[in-house]
Amino acid sequence: DAIDTEEVIGERVSRIMKIGWDRFETRHRRKDGRIIEIEASVNYINAGIGKLFVFMRDITERKEAGEKIxxxxxxxxxxxxxxxxxxxxxxxxxxxxxxxxxxxxxxxxxxxxxxxxxxxxxxxxxxxxxxxxxxxxSRINARDYITSISNGIVQSYRDRGNNISMNLNIEDIALGIDSSIPCGLIINELITNSLKHAFPDRRNGEIKIVLTNINGHEYEYELIVSDNGIGLPEDIDFRKTETLGLHLVSMLAEDQLSGTIDLYQNNGTEFKIRFKDGK
Structure with missing residues (x-):
């Protein structure tokens, strides 16, 4: 005696008679009155007088275990x-x-x-x-995260009198938590470095951040942070500099993200970081 409405039972029987079989889960009342969860497998054989062959399996324990999980x-x-x-x-x-x-x-x-x-x-x-x-x-929206970081940092340096615009090109990427914090700190350090040193004498400028998949490979990314300022000194080795910010960038990119980092100086400064995001 299945605990279903007559309408549901009628629709189920009609479907079985039409296609010849069905498998479904429902509740069933035993002779002792206890209601159990069952998996029913039904076959319809139309040999002279049509008959329904029903096989039922008690899945109550499985259902209860699933609910607990x-x-x-x-x-x-x-x-x-x-x-x-x-x-x-x-x-x-x-x-x-x-x-x-x-x-x-x-x-x-x-x-x-x-x-x-x-x-x-x-x-x-x-x-x-x-x-x-x-x-x-386990994962966060990279576009929302990087936008929030960038806006917060630029706002904190408004008192310098520069008009610095942010140009963000962030693909629809969900970063893992183990990559999000190093990426956020790298972006923080590089934006801060640009705001402090790339635009002296209150000159205006632009800072650009790009985050893309590398050749469409899932979990492989390229992060580019660049500005159109005066650039770094030509003789600087950002991996060995005594300034904490750039030293952190190098350490985070290579040690925390297990990636690569390169510096390009053409009409400003550009840092390019490539890394694989842990699943």
Missing amino acids: EESLKEKEILLREIHHRVKNNMQIISSLLKLQAGTIKDEKYLDIFKESQNRILAMSLVHETLYRSEGF
Whole structure:
């Protein structure tokens, strides 16, 4: 005695008689009154008097196990979301403390150090904020992430009086969490370096960021950060420079992303990073 409406049963029987067979899951009431989950396999044989041959298998335990797994996954998703939310909030507290401390400093050199630290924290915090707001917890939308980082950094340097435009060309890419933070920090350092050094005397300019798949290969990407400023000194070796920013860029690209990084100086500065994103 299947626990279905007469209409559902009638439609099912009609379909079986038309195509000759069907397999479906439903609920069934046993003789003792207990309702169980079953998988039914039905064949219709029209040999003189048509007959239905029904084979039923009790799948109650499988169904209950599946429901427990689904419930456990939901609990873990809630826990992960809460973790990302708390990490993001803690980073924002650290950033606020740095901002308060910076308010007591008059030396521009030390103010820049605090500002750079705040922007690095922002780049990491945005990963956790994006994951907190997303349906999944392993990949984030690269376009939204890079746009947020870029806007935040440019806004923090508005007091320099330059008119610097951002040109973003980001493909529809979902970056893994292990690649997102290094990429965000690299972009932060290179934008910061351009804003501080590429456009002296309040000159205007453009910073461009491009992120694309390499030859259409999934999980293989090319990140280009460039500007049309005055360029770096010709004798500089960015891998061995004593400045923290460029040293971080080299370390993050080669050690954290296990990628390659190259510098080109044609009408400005261009850094090209190639890497594979972990699945």
